Amino acid sequence: MIITAWNIRGLNDPLKQQEAQHFLLVNKVDCGALIETHVKHKAIKDVSTNFSGYNLVHNNDSHYNGWIWIFWKPNILSLTVLHKYAQHMHCLLLYTASQKFIEVTFVYAFNARLDRRELWKQLNNISSQERLGSSDVQLADSNEFKNCLDACSLVDHPSTRCHFTWNYKLLEWAKLDRVLASPQWLTNIHSTIAYLNAVVSDHSPCLGNIVDMPTSRKSSFKYLNCWALSPQFQDNVKEGWSNHYYGNHIATLFPKLKKLRGSLRRIHTSIFTNLSARVAEGKQALQQCQDQLNCSPIDLTLIAMEKTLLKDYLMVKRAEMQVLYQRAKVQNLQLNDVSTRFFYSRLADRRARNSIGIIQDENGKLCTGFKEVSQGFISYYKTLFGTSSLVLPLLTSVFLQDAIPSDCYNPLVQHVRVHEIIDALKSIDRHKSPGIDGYSSGFFLDAWHLVGLDFKTAVF
Template identity: 35%
Template sequence: MKIASWNIRGFNCPLKYSEVKDYLVVNKIDIMALLETRVKEHKASKIIKKKFSNWHVVNHHESCSTFHLSIVYGCNDPLDRHRLPVLLQLPLQNLGWCLDMLDFNDCLASCHLDDLTCTGVDMTLTNKQDSVTRVWSKLDRVLANPGFISSFPNAFGHFQEPGISDHSPVLVHVSHDKKVAKRFSFLNSWAGHPDYLQTVKAAWDTPLEGSPMYCFFQKLKSVKHALTHFHKQHFSNISQRVESAKDALVECQHNLVSNPFSDSLIQEERLLIAEYTKLKDHEFSILSQRAKIKDIQDSDCSSKYFFAKISKRTHQQVIGGIHDHHGKLHMGFSSVSATFNQYYQDLLGHSSTTTPLDTDFISSGAVVNSSDGHFLIREISPAEIRDALFSMDSNSSPGIDGFSAGFFKSAWNIIAKDFCKV
């Protein structure tokens, strides 16, 4: 589904009728919102009947209760703008919805709204004057709440050229593309489990033959498979495990009310408290790492907050649309993937003649002296490698294989020998 919004800056001109109709047809729009039309009620029905008879049209003189979509124009009057936060805190905020908004920032935090990932032109407003007095500004935005992003993780907006208006139209592409499988990512909370090092060692000690680099990465692959199974066994559905542990603790304490001096129930309560606390710590560690949140206390937020942040980060990484070398815009996961593949096939799939390296030109420039040269190629000691590794933040972003510095530090005694060979 494609949803578009355009601040048309007056819709009483026949030229603009044609522009809007062409935009609808070319972009195959399903839902279109026109802002600041400045059309009177008696004239609106005539325009609709004459130019848009095959469209179902709802204007601000009418109401429609079968679909929830908010297209908000930030009024120039500050007093009128203060009414908008109240409107946004209606029951609609619990649904999946998005807004196209102009000059409206104050209520975003209270309504849990974030910018949808957008492509296209950056400056969405221009006064179309000469170079001395011309103004460019970013006024138009597409915002979405966590419910919308969760329902449509691949949704994105695309701002196009303004054409005859001062504002750029925005096209929101909403699709149910299949979700890409989650890639492996090392979780620091694994290292605290008593079976963690044993799991890593069993996978790492697999005998292999080949170069040190080949053996190292083959062992990483073995560890990846082992830790994936390890996660499913001990950490999967961590929030549900926390809830189950809490329910078991509450039930035990309920039984203690009727039998407060039972040694077995007292011992069971202690074990359940320890289990609940451990799982709660694991949940906090996992969610904060995935959400990339630092310096935050457990009491400051709930798992709902973490999941909202994780969903936002995941959505920001989505490449919703891309132009090919012909300038054609491709949207949707399948089309974008095919465009990327085609680009790199064309780029790397053909041989070409390269210019030989001019060694005389290189030697005529500044070069390192003999002492510096020997220092650069000297063998690096294991102690230097370890110091460099352990100076890194354990929460730093992982490499493309999913292993962060936290893994190498936690399993150093197992992997050190192979690590230093590489």
């Protein structure tokens, strides 16, 4: 589904009408908004006839200038306007093919600061029913705008192509047009945003693409530091490490690590899935037990139950924070510095920024969706590297004799000491991405007394 928004700066000019129609057609837009149309009510019928194949809804009845016009293809989408005001229109879109709903708000903010206050209140009312946490916003020029974004939990959607979306006679440049999204949107919906050249306007059109996620596949194994909090962790590692394999030291280490994956996955399934729900349930059970204990402070059964519930709650709470910290990769923060909602927000933002959903091929065509993007990369690198190459003979003349002085050579070939291995392992942040086998330095540190000997032997 292709969604667009373009501040056209006047749609009464037939040239701009033709350019807008061409833009919708070429980019196969399913739904979009033309902003700041300046079309009076009496001219709506004449102008709208140039956009055949689209249904139209506007806010001319909310403001005489008709700031926002929304188009959509009725055979692709079903659109319902939930809120209509002078500065924004909030819509519910039903994608007919997948029967999925999304909510989209098209906004044109007035120039006067006092006039925009009403917009911030209205947007805050839209998001007040569902808040996912504070956001790391760095785009506000005014405190009122920043407060609105914080209250609505909105962040700047990652985008490609033009960085500056507005210019004044090519002398002044600024990023005025933005697509804002909630952390929930960035987590659950795979979308891409591109700002294209302004052409006949001084604002760049925004082209958004919402694509279905690829068919789910079994996720690759990645060690989570929270698994070491499980009481069964050490026993599972000990049992998995008791298997014997033949070969050199490195050849015997990797089969043990591979065999252990199944046990660690079972620990994750039994204890560490749906951590947020487990934290909420654990906290509720603990509070209920403490309420009962307040009424019967000498009940030994309740005292024992409270200790068990507290221990379980603290374990899943620490596990939740460790998982979010490890996946979000937030730098220079400790686990108790910020709330869980902050990590969810950063994780969603990081996933969106690491996703490549739109590229431009060598012919200038925009490729969107997983298939087109992957084929675009394959085609580019096939052209760059080719499919086969000749192997040239090795030129021994390029090697220099005695290139390294003996006083530098000897330290390089010395035997590795045990403390050097341990120090090197501890110097690797346990939150760093794991190696190809899925294990990070955190696993070897957590189970060092069980796996340390094989690890050191493999290094030697």
